[in-house]
Amino acid sequence: MAFTLYSLIQAVILCVNAVAVLHEDRFLSKIGWGVDQSVGGFGDEPGIKVQLMNLVRSVRTVMRVPLIAVNSVCIVLLLLFG
């Protein structure tokens, strides 16, 4: 499995895209991962599910706009250089 740094970047972009397309009302609430369901225990150790939900929510909030630019750049590079 020979990697270049560019293939790592592509893999990361794909994963972040996958997290960013999860829809709040249509999908996440249905499976119990909505933002209103993550206000769980206020102890010092939130559970794994709460941490994951927070991670998904923050990725979706932060990366929405930069992903547009990054995806465009990636598409142009793929079209130009294969």
Next chain:
Amino acid sequence: RNFQTKPRARAGPHTGDPLLFADTSSAAPPMNNQGYYTPGYNIGGAPVGGPEDAGVNNLFADPMASAAMMYGSSLANQGKDIVNKEISRYVSVNKLKYFFAVDSKYVMKKLLLLVFPYTHQDWEVRYHRDTPLTPRHDVNAPDLYIPSMAFITYILLAGMALGIQKRFSPEVLGLCASTALVWVVIEVLVMLLCLYILSVHSDLSIFDLFAYSGYKYVGMIFTVLGGLLFGSDGYFVALTWSSCALMFFIVRSLKMKILSSFSHNSMGAGATAKSRLRLYITVASAAFQPIIIYWLTSHLVR
């Protein structure tokens, strides 16, 4: 005292950077350059400048050349400042300097520890008033010098091994280097993700993780050397030895940081599930090392 009769071509002292124009430029003689820095040198250098005086005079009497030199040096200073400012915005340079504060005694002890960690008793990282001690004073502290040097040595060894098998080409070397680097980056990212999800509040920064992941390069070098010197059997013996040593090292080092960080919290009923998960993380991280060592070195030693 002939350095006083020459025209001072440079208008003012460049407090900017003596390193930029110290002794390396053959056109600027010591007398002109270091008039402000080391007068003692002047007195020593003055009598020597007999034949070169005429040529030097011509160069520095030309105002365009001297103006260009001043402009160039001020541009270089500005560029250096900008680069430093930008870099310190993204990467905390002080934190990075901590990881490179090593000396040769530390390097020898750490390399010995990586190859034979079974007799080391105390794995605790020592602190000095809330800041960890630099690697110079504490053999348990992680550093980035050994991983970076080991990475470069691994690339060179890979090139040599491929050359011995007549399979060398410069592209393969670059591919090997970027593959190794990418695997370390993947491992660091996965570790960060797991530490975040399990809400492990340890003081492992991203540089610490790079350091602990980078120690596997030492194992890889040992394995490849064993394979080159003693053939296929030597390769497997070296692989087993370095895998066991590295696994032991990783488990003992990370145990201090990950598993003990939860002892401050309540030891309720839920703590056992958490501590089990943390143990899984530590063991999985250790078990990943032999796999990746084998993966990255087996194609070098047939």
